[in-house]
Amino acid sequence: MTAATINRLGLALVALLTVAAPWLLPLVVDEFWVDIYSEMLIWSLLAASVNLLFGYVGLLSFGQALFFGMGMYGVAIGVAKLGLGFWPAFGLGVLLATVMALIAGALAVRLTWHYFAIITVVFSLIFYFAALSWKPLTGGDDGLSFSMPPIVSLGDWELSLTDPTVQYYFIIAMVGICYVLLGVILKSPLGWAFRTVRENATRASLIGLNVYLIRLTAFVIAGFIAGTAGALFAFFGRYASASYMFYHVSGEAVVWAIIGGAGTLLGPVIGTSLLIVLREELSHIWEHYQILVGVIVILVVIFAPKGLGGLWHALVNRIARPETPDPVAGDKREDQP
Amino acid sequence: MELVIALGMNGIVWGLIIALIALGLSIIFGLLDIINIAHGDFFMVGTVMAWFVFDATGNYWLAFAIVPIVGFALGALIEYTVIQPIKNAAALSIVATFGLSIILQEGVRATFGATPARLTAPIEGTVLLFGLEYEIYRLFAALLSIAAICCFFLFLHRTKLGTWMRAVRFDPETATAMGIPARRVYMVTFAIGFAMAALGGVVAGPITTVDFQAGVDILPFCFMAVIIGGLGNMEGTVAAAVMLAFFEGVMASFTDPTLARIGSLCLMSVVLLVRPHGIFSGATR
Numbered sequence: 001m002t003a004a005t006i007n008r009l010g011l012a013l014v015a016l017l018t019v020a021a022p023w024l025l026p027l028v029v030d031e032f033w034v035d036i037y038s039e040m041l042i043w044s045l046l047a048a049s050v051n052l053l054f055g056y057v058g059l060l061s062f063g064q065a066l067f068f069g070m071g072m073y074g075v076a077i078g079v080a081k082l083g084l085g086f087w088p089a090f091g092l093g094v095l096l097a098t099v100m101a102l103i104a105g106a107l108a109v110r111l112t113w114h115y116f117a118i119i120t121v122v123f124s125l126i127f128y129f130a131a132l133s134w135k136p137l138t139g140g141d142d143g144l145s146f147s148m149p150p151i152v153s154l155g156d157w158e159l160s161l162t163d164p165t166v167q168y169y170f171i172i173a174m175v176g177i178c179y180v181l182l183g184v185i186l187k188s189p190l191g192w193a194f195r196t197v198r199e200n201a202t203r204a205s206l207i208g209l210n211v212y213l214i215r216l217t218a219f220v221i222a223g224f225i226a227g228t229a230g231a232l233f234a235f236f237g238r239y240a241s242a243s244y245m246f247y248h249v250s251g252e253a254v255v256w257a258i259i260g261g262a263g264t265l266l267g268p269v270i271g272t273s274l275l276i277v278l279r280e281e282l283s284h285i286w287e288h289y290q291i292l293v294g295v296i297v298i299l300v301v302i303f304a305p306k307g308l309g310g311l312w313h314a315l316v317n318r319i320a321r322p323e324t325p326d327p328v329a330g331d332k333r334e335d336q337p
Numbered sequence: 338m339e340l341v342i343a344l345g346m347n348g349i350v351w352g353l354i355i356a357l358i359a360l361g362l363s364i365i366f367g368l369l370d371i372i373n374i375a376h377g378d379f380f381m382v383g384t385v386m387a388w389f390v391f392d393a394t395g396n397y398w399l400a401f402a403i404v405p406i407v408g409f410a411l412g413a414l415i416e417y418t419v420i421q422p423i424k425n426a427a428a429l430s431i432v433a434t435f436g437l438s439i440i441l442q443e444g445v446r447a448t449f450g451a452t453p454a455r456l457t458a459p460i461e462g463t464v465l466l467f468g469l470e471y472e473i474y475r476l477f478a479a480l481l482s483i484a485a486i487c488c489f490f491l492f493l494h495r496t497k498l499g500t501w502m503r504a505v506r507f508d509p510e511t512a513t514a515m516g517i518p519a520r521r522v523y524m525v526t527f528a529i530g531f532a533m534a535a536l537g538g539v540v541a542g543p544i545t546t547v548d549f550q551a552g553v554d555i556l557p558f559c560f561m562a563v564i565i566g567g568l569g570n571m572e573g574t575v576a577a578a579v580m581l582a583f584f585e586g587v588m589a590s591f592t593d594p595t596l597a598r599i600g601s602l603c604l605m606s607v608v609l610l611v612r613p614h615g616i617f618s619g620a621t622r
Contacts, residue, residue, distance in 0.1 A: 060428065107610055114372070115613050118564045119606060121557055126602045133595040248553060251374065251435055258432045290443035297436030301429050302422040 003313075003320035010312075011266070022168050038168050040269075040276045041175040042236060045229035046249075047256035047268030048182060049222040054254070055263035056186065057218040058198035059112065062250045063120030066104070066127055067223040069245030070097040071230025073131070073138060076240035080146035081137070089149070093231030094224065101223020102216075109215035112201070121247050131242035143241030161235055174232055178225055183265055185221065194218055259300050261309020270308045339469050341590045346466075348586020350475045352579035353482035354541045358555065359562040359578050360489055360571060361533030367569040368506045368526045371420060371430040375438040376559060377552030379531045382441055383408060383538020385449050388456060388547045397459040397543070401481075404539045405532040412531025416524045424523075438552070445549040458543035478540045485536060486575060493571070502526055506569075558582075561605050565616060573617040581605070 001009075017024065018037075025033040046068050053059045074093025078084040084092065104123045111119055131138045138144060150158040151170070161167040185191050193214050196204045205211045234240050243249075252275075260271025278296065282289035304311050362376045373379075386407055387400040419437060423429045458474035466476075493499040504512040505522045513519045545551065562581060566573030581601055588597035608616055 054428070060431075107606070111609065111613055114568065115564065115609060117372070118560055119609050122561070122602050122606045122609065125557060126599055126606070129595050129599045129602070133593070133599075247557060251431075255432050255435050258428060262428070288443050288447040290439050291447070294436040294438075294440035294443065297439070298419055298433050301433045301436070302419075305423065305426065305429055 001320055003316045006316045006320055014266075018172055022165055034164065034168055036276065036280055038171045038236065039233075040273045041171060042229050042232045043253075043256070043276065044269040044272040045175055045178055045232070046226050046253045047260065047272050048179070049226040049229070050250075050253045051257040051260075051262055051264075051268045052182065052194075052222045052225065053218055054257060055261075055267070056191070056194040056198060057215055058201075059109065059215060059218070060117045060254070061120045061219075061222070062117045062247060062254065063104075063122075063124035064222065064226045064253050065245050065247065065249035066120075066124035067097040067101055067226035068230035068233070068249065069124075069127065069131065069240070069242070070100045071227035071232075072234040072240035072244060073144070073230075074227070075231045075234035076144040076146050077137065079149055080144055084149075086149045086151045090231050090235070093234065094227045097227020097230060098220060098224045101220045101227070105216050105219030105223065109212060109219055121250070124245060124247055124250060128242055128245040128247070131245055138240075138242060140242065143239050143243075145239035148235070148238060167236070171232055171236065174228065178228055179265070182221075182225070186265060190214075190217065255297060259297060259307055261307025261312070264307070264309035264313065267307055267309030270312075274308065341587060342467050343469055343471070344586040344590040345583055346471065346586075347475065348583040348589075349579055350479045350482075351541075351544070351586070352582030353479050353486070354537050354544075355555070355558055355562060355582055356575040356578035357482045357485055357540070358534045358537035359559040359566075359574050360486065361530035361537075362559045363563045363566075363569070363571055363574045364502070364526050365530040366563060368502060369420065369424075369430075369523055370427050371434065371527075372427055373530070374431055374434040374556070375441060375552075376434075376530070376534055377554070377556030378438045378441040379408065379412075379534035379552070380538045380541070380555055381549065381552035382411070382445065383535030384456075384542045384545070384547045384551060385445050385538075385549070386535065387539040387542040388449065388454060391456060397456070400539045400542070401536075405536045408535030409528045409532040411535075412528035413524050415531070416527035420527060421520070421523070442549050442552070449547070449549065451549060453546040453548035455546055456543045474543055478544060481540055482537075485533070485540075489533065490571070498522070498525065565605060565608050567614055567617050570617055576617065 018041075021037055022034050025031070025037065046064055049064050049067070050061060053061045053064075071093040074096035075089045078089030078092040082089075082092075104120075108116060108119050108123065132140050134140070148161050150160040151166070152159045159166055161170060186194070193204070193209055196207075196209060197211055197214050201211050204214075230244070233244070256271040256275055257268045258271070259274065260269065261267030275293065275297075278293055279289070282292055286292070300308070306314075358376070358380050361379070362373060365371050365373050365376070383404055386404045387397070390400040390403050391397050415437065419433050420430070423433050458472070460474045460477055462473050463470040464473050464476070465471075493502065501512070501517045501522050502525075504515075504517055505519050509519050512522075558581070559578075562578035563574050565581070566575070566577035584604065585597050585601040588600045591597075592600075
């Protein structure tokens with residue numbers, strides 16, 4: 001088998017397990033894990049938005065929580081304050097996040113590396129404090145909760161996320177769409193332009209690529225993805241809160257993305273899953289389980305600097321029959337200059 | 338008007354303490370190329386150690402001597418175990434120090450507890466200054482920070498180790514070829530960074546609360562001082578820290594603290610966009 005085949009088989013297996021999860025997880029562990037799994041998938045989108053910027057364009061954003069929060073507030077304000085239905089509220093959340101990313105990105109992508117990281121933190125902090133102090137609209141510290149509107153209602157029959165199975169499949173469908181979208185973008189010429197900018201921005205501009213525009217496009221797409229994650233999380237928890245916009249949330253997303261393997265499409269899912277499973281499992285055993293999480297994070301970074309996704313690719317490449325280099329599997333990245 | 342003066346002075350005092358902490362961040366950043374997410378927690382650990390020293394001995398002055406030394410040792414230990422294996426990978430350093438930050442915060446929560454505590458200042462009383470009663474301890478904190486910052490600059494420019502540090506930062510390979518033990522210099526630098534943050538914690542202890550989450554608030558502020566002052570520009574870091582805190586203090590006398598924070602953040606983004614290499618970049622280059 002070639003490396004690409006193994007990767008495809010692995011992906012198919014994960015997809016199959018994901019679809020079967022509502023039946024499988026209660027059999028193996030506990031029904032409650034179905035919820036955890038949806039939560040993991042939502043958070044993995046936030047990590048994926050970090051990964052798109054850092055792993056593929058070389059911009060380290062410490063402010064993705066801003067767009068996550070915009071998605072959350074768009075939904076919560078839409079439903080609770082404006083009385084919107086399900087889809088308009090969802091749309092409002094994603095739109096708010098995307099527009100925010102366009103405005104913030106237009107300013108932020110003029111900077112690179114350390115400066116870019118700092119300005120994304122600054123932007124997200126500005127809106128974090130704004131959300132905290134603008135209590136009538138955002139609910140400040142307490143957050144803003146709402147009751148779930150139905151997805152579709154035809155006469156008496158209605159489909160709503162209050163049904164756990166519907167909620168699960170709705171979330172995996174949305175997350176799945178985002179990943180397919182990311183996959184398509186990363187395989188397109190635009191995706192290769194991203195990587196070119198990451199490897200060497202000067203050369204990219206010399207061969208005629210508009211580096212600013214490419215970075216901005218990536219930033220807006222990342223904002224869209226993070227906003228979708230936020231909107232889904234708002235529906236999932238039925239509320240929005242400023243605490244999700246704090247830079248610590250962005251920092252966690254960066255950690256998930258790098259632990260999972262920056263520059264691999266599904267690395268963020270692996271990293272996020274690992275850390276959320278750790279949290280769920282260890283928190284029962286020891287109150288101060290976070291210490292163990294910290295130790296594990298450091299150990300992964302020391303012993304698997306390319307992340308768990310990188311380990312997977314190394315393993316697959318060792319098992320697989322040698323072949324002509326595959327552009328997706330051989331998606332290695334150099335360290336930042 | 339009195340409120341403006343009082344809050345402005347508080348801002349300057351706080352800015353000097355931040356400058357002390359941010360200098361530690363700046364040398365770690367500049368010399369090791371480590372983006373130290375745990376630096377705020379180094380400060381927090383300093384305040385907590387000061388609390389423990391005070392709790393055990395009843396004498397806060399001892400903390401000024403003991404805590405930086407313990408901080409230095411902890412810093413050296415951390416550099417050896419966590420930072421050295423991931424040397425020269427800034428992205429990994431973020432994740433590793435994030436892990437470190439989790440460990441420190443949770444470690445403090447496990448030992449010190451989750452409830453914030455207050456420390457009483459070792460010097461009580463007020464003094465009449467610019468027409469208002471001002472706490473003596475705050476003045477003392479400012480003077481001590483200035484003294485520590487001066488010592489740091491003397492160390493950096495007048496001692497062999499300080500020269501080595503600057504040399505390694507300028508060109509690690511040549512420095513190593515000239516016989517400078519670069520690895521040891523890295524370790525000492527990180528340890529000094531931790532010690533300075535811890536000293537900042539002791540100085541700030543009686544002004545703020547002792548809380549395992551204190552580092553989270555202070556970290557962005559330190560990074561902003563470092564960036565606005567200009568990466569690697571130590572004097573700029575000090576000036577930027579004091580100016581930012583002063584600005585925020587004065588702003589806080591007109592509006593509520595959250596809006597003041599938003600104001601200083603907006604100012605900061607303007608500075609970053611207009612002068613990305615720091616407001617003093619023209620003066621040094």
